Amino acid sequence: MKTSAREQKLQHLYWRAGFGIPFRPDQASPGIKQAVRELLHASSQAVPLQVALPQTETNLQTDMQDAEMRQLRQRERIKGFVLLNNAWLQQMATSEAQLREKMTLFWHGHFACRLREPRFALLQHNTLREHALGKFPDLLLAISKDPGMLQFLNNQQNRKQRPNENFARELLELFTLGRGHYTEQDIKEGARAFTGWSYNPQGEFVFRARQHDRGQKTFMGKRGNFTGEEILQMIVENPRTAEFLTAKLYAFFVSDTLNPERIQSLSSYFYETGYDIPRLLEKIFTSKWFYGPDVVGSKIKSPIELLAGLQRQFDLSYADGRGPLVLQRALGQELFRPPNVSGWAGGRNWIDSSTLAFRLRVGPALLQEAALEVNLKPDDDTEPTAPRKRRQDGLRIVRAKADLSGLHQQLQKVKDRELIEELSQKLLQVPLQPEIAALLTQHIPSGAAYTDKITLLTLRLLSLPEYQLC
Amino acid sequence: MATNSRREFIKMSALASGMLLVPNFLHGLDRSGMPLLANSNGKRLVVIQLSGGNDGLNTVVPYQNDLYYKARPSLAIPSREVLKLDKGLGLNPAMEKLRLLYDQGYVSVLNSVGYPDPDRSHFRSMDIWHSASASNEYLSTGWLGRYLDSLSGPSANYAAIEVDDTLSLALKGAQYTGIAVQDVKRFFQATNDQFLKQAAQLHAQDHMHHQVDYLYKTLIDTQQSAGYLQEKTKVYRSKKDYPNGEFARNLKTIAELIASGVESRVYYASLTGFDTHVRQAGQQANLLRELSEGLYSFVEDLKQQQEFDNTVIMVFSEFGRRVAQNASNGTDHGTANNLFLIGGKLKQAGIYNDAPNLQDLDQGDLRYSIDFRNIYATLLHNWLGGDAAGILGNKTQLLSGLV
Numbered sequence: 001m002k003t004s005a006r007e008q009k010l011q012h013l014y015w016r017a018g019f020g021i022p023f024r025p026d027q028a029s030p031g032i033k034q035a036v037r038e039l040l041h042a043s044s045q046a047v048p049l050q051v052a053l054p055q056t057e058t059n060l061q062t063d064m065q066d067a068e069m070r071q072l073r074q075r076e077r078i079k080g081f082v083l084l085n086n087a088w089l090q091q092m093a094t095s096e097a098q099l100r101e102k103m104t105l106f107w108h109g110h111f112a113c114r115l116r117e118p119r120f121a122l123l124q125h126n127t128l129r130e131h132a133l134g135k136f137p138d139l140l141l142a143i144s145k146d147p148g149m150l151q152f153l154n155n156q157q158n159r160k161q162r163p164n165e166n167f168a169r170e171l172l173e174l175f176t177l178g179r180g181h182y183t184e185q186d187i188k189e190g191a192r193a194f195t196g197w198s199y200n201p202q203g204e205f206v207f208r209a210r211q212h213d214r215g216q217k218t219f220m221g222k223r224g225n226f227t228g229e230e231i232l233q234m235i236v237e238n239p240r241t242a243e244f245l246t247a248k249l250y251a252f253f254v255s256d257t258l259n260p261e262r263i264q265s266l267s268s269y270f271y272e273t274g275y276d277i278p279r280l281l282e283k284i285f286t287s288k289w290f291y292g293p294d295v296v297g298s299k300i301k302s303p304i305e306l307l308a309g310l311q312r313q314f315d316l317s318y319a320d321g322r323g324p325l326v327l328q329r330a331l332g333q334e335l336f337r338p339p340n341v342s343g344w345a346g347g348r349n350w351i352d353s354s355t356l357a358f359r360l361r362v363g364p365a366l367l368q369e370a371a372l373e374v375n376l377k378p379d380d381d382t383e384p385t386a387p388r389k390r391r392q393d394g395l396r397i398v399r400a401k402a403d404l405s406g407l408h409q410q411l412q413k414v415k416d417r418e419l420i421e422e423l424s425q426k427l428l429q430v431p432l433q434p435e436i437a438a439l440l441t442q443h444i445p446s447g448a449a450y451t452d453k454i455t456l457l458t459l460r461l462l463s464l465p466e467y468q469l470c
Numbered sequence: 471m472a473t474n475s476r477r478e479f480i481k482m483s484a485l486a487s488g489m490l491l492v493p494n495f496l497h498g499l500d501r502s503g504m505p506l507l508a509n510s511n512g513k514r515l516v517v518i519q520l521s522g523g524n525d526g527l528n529t530v531v532p533y534q535n536d537l538y539y540k541a542r543p544s545l546a547i548p549s550r551e552v553l554k555l556d557k558g559l560g561l562n563p564a565m566e567k568l569r570l571l572y573d574q575g576y577v578s579v580l581n582s583v584g585y586p587d588p589d590r591s592h593f594r595s596m597d598i599w600h601s602a603s604a605s606n607e608y609l610s611t612g613w614l615g616r617y618l619d620s621l622s623g624p625s626a627n628y629a630a631i632e633v634d635d636t637l638s639l640a641l642k643g644a645q646y647t648g649i650a651v652q653d654v655k656r657f658f659q660a661t662n663d664q665f666l667k668q669a670a671q672l673h674a675q676d677h678m679h680h681q682v683d684y685l686y687k688t689l690i691d692t693q694q695s696a697g698y699l700q701e702k703t704k705v706y707r708s709k710k711d712y713p714n715g716e717f718a719r720n721l722k723t724i725a726e727l728i729a730s731g732v733e734s735r736v737y738y739a740s741l742t743g744f745d746t747h748v749r750q751a752g753q754q755a756n757l758l759r760e761l762s763e764g765l766y767s768f769v770e771d772l773k774q775q776q777e778f779d780n781t782v783i784m785v786f787s788e789f790g791r792r793v794a795q796n797a798s799n800g801t802d803h804g805t806a807n808n809l810f811l812i813g814g815k816l817k818q819a820g821i822y823n824d825a826p827n828l829q830d831l832d833q834g835d836l837r838y839s840i841d842f843r844n845i846y847a848t849l850l851h852n853w854l855g856g857d858a859a860g861i862l863g864n865k866t867q868l869l870s871g872l873v
Binding site for chain 1: 521522523591592593594597606608610634635636637638639642647648649650651652657660661663665666668669672673674676678679680681682684685686688689691692695740742743745747748749797798
């Protein structure tokens with residue numbers, strides 16, 4: 001029952017296109033083409049994330065003081081983001097639609113908004129989810145009309161008399177063309193086209209015709225009375241948008257080390273297919289180079305990949321719903337709280353001495369139901385509580401229960417002397433060096449029961465730097 | 471195996487020579503006459519971050535300005551209670567200890583510090599202060615991290631220490647990052663797993679999988695610096711009395727690191743809870759007392775160690791608050807703010823520039839008159855001897871008469 005080369009390729013595919021393969025007895029091992037088809041098929045439908053967010057009854061509010069009201073709302077928002085965070089992480093860990101979860105995470109970092117209201121965050125999330133595996137122009141239009149986006153980039157203040165350029169600037173710089181491929185003039189004129197794009201309190205897009213500037217604009221060398229929709233159309237007609245997006249997708253799914261030839265060829269294909277996202281991904285996942293030694297195991301897992309992967313493979317259940325958020329914040333990637341509109345920088349930016357030391361302890365601690373302690377920095381945008389109180393609970397403790405029975409079952413028939421090799425191939429995406437394998441052998445008590453050996457070895461392997469890669 | 475025995479040999483000889491496995495950057499940082507870090511002039515910067523947006527107008531109070539009292543009917547600090555300084559400005563009554571430092575010529579107050587197109591989100595504004603970016607620009611490195619990058623040689627690594635569990639963006643560079651240590655002992659224990667130590671020693675370079683090498687290198691650096699800091703600070707304990715609370719404890723940790731001869735160029739600590747939308751007066755007073763008493767003990771401690779003249783402390787917050795109070799006896803997010811520099815050798819102590827103009831507001835908010843990046847540039851260039859233009863871009867200007 002040795003892990004075959006095919007299984008290793010499948011592991012690689014599933015770590016990149018999703019959050020790893022759960023350990024189940026008698027797992028099927030299809031060929032790569034088949035597996036990619038299955039991945040795409042399992043994600044072909046978009047099912048919205050359903051979260052019941054807390055909402056105060058309006059009639060309760062009347063006799064409440066301003067300050068009390070503010071605090072109540074604050075607590076609700078905090079609770080709302082905990083629910084959202086848990087719900088999505090759970091989806092990543094359990095859903096069959098792995099590719100849609102991963103792609104939604106990509107877009108969440110691409111169209112990165114930090115919103116105040118959980119219900120706007122949920123709306124935006126479901127917009128990304130719906131279009132995550134569609135055609136990019138549809139996604140771009142939908143997200144440009146998303147209330148959370150309009151709010152975050154101040155487009156409700158973008159009016160004919162007093163244009164606000166924030167949205168137009170990030171649209172060109174971060175969402176589509178990238179720096180150096182547009183002018184300040186394009187931003188100014190583009191912003192005029194989006195005047196009047198707004199939303200109502202129910203979270204619906206509203207076009208306020210009276211605030212819209214119908215005048216002539218000059219955008220990317222063309223002249224006309226452009227609307228916002230027409231500006232978006234012109235942007236996607238520029239092949240540079242395909243190049244920019246493809247490079248970013250390559251960095252996310254393949255490697256931080258960009259390969260210009262591969263990206264060029266992928267980007268032409270992306271453009272020719274009208275920005276068909278699943279077809280581009282299929283092309284990447286079925287390329288021979290995707291399984292090459294310079295790609296496999298070359299990515300540092302993002303904190304979400306690390307945590308969702310642990311939850312998926314070891315059935316984690318946290319003692320407290322805040323647990324996953326605490327870990328995410330300590331590791332530098334909290335769902336729904338990207339650092340700014342340019343998203344998470346990723347790659348080696350995930351790593352510094354403190355986060356690495358903490359990362360290496362996370363897996364083993366969660367699997368043993370041990371307490372993980374961390375002192376968190378405050379997030380005043382979401383939870384400005386009383387200072388005394390906060391500083392006392394600044395030290396957070398996280399615990400979870402895990403289930404290793406799937407792994408135990410998979411390894412039932414493996415011979416004792418092959419255990420380390422076999423287990424390391426299941427858990428790691430880079431080869432374990434013989435010296436370290438030998439060290440592991442020394443650390444296993446010889447009289448231990450077989451399942452205890454598996455557990456002990458798993459804890460050690462999860463504490464190695466190698467486990468941080470996928 | 472040849473490689474293995476060579477590694478064994480290196481380990482053996484290190485033990486035989488009685489040499490600790492000390493990371494390169496920390497070698498030669500002893501006070502005992504060893505040369506200092508490359509490019510350093512023996513000076514250090516301590517950054518104190520007030521998180522949440524400190525209300526500057528109730529910290530440095532324009533007690534002679536009617537507009538201040540008009541804008542804050544129940545929140546303004548009565549003129550008789552203000553600790554008077556100069557130019558119509560005085561300190562919040564909770565800051566007696568800071569006034570003592572001020573009276574000794576150790577404090578410089580910079581008014582109306584900010585940046586163009588200010589952002590009122592805590593996170594984003596802090597992001598701008600940390601990365602020293604323009605408000606429509608996004609950088610993934612911090613200004614002090616880029617300073618580390620600019621130092622030549624591997625000595626740059628960990629020349630900056632943040633007293634916390636997690637590292638702020640300010641201290642992350644592209645090549646080098648600072649190190650976050652809340653408690654040296656806890657940090658040591660967290661990185662002292664024997665299995666991992668052995669694994670780190672055994673790991674052989676693997677160019678095919680360069681990220682593995684990168685992670686092992688970071689791991690070894692972390693283990694070694696944790697060990698080194700633990701070893702180094704084992705002996706010295708500050709005898710100074712510090713007030714209670716985490717902030718003062720963190721300052722004490724910094725003083726102990728300095729006094730133990732750890733020659734880091736930059737230290738970083740935060741005091742949180744300044745987001746005073748509701749019932750501000752008591753909450754802010756408590757925090758300002760904690761700040762000024764902590765700083766006072768810290769300065770006294772450094773003076774006793776004869777390290778104060780080599781130190782400049784910068785105290786900042788991500789934004790100030792609106793000029794007018796709100797309906798909950800608090801204040802909402804604003805823009806420009808005051809900033810303190812504290813040091814034994816300031817070029818010019820006192821009130822550095824004019825009090826904020828309360829007449830000419832931008833929709834109820836203060837206009838900035840000093841760009842914070844010019845303060846950074848001055849500290850980097852004049853104090854740390856760093857390449858300010860390389861770190862911040864060449865749009866910044868040096869401020870005269872600061873440090």
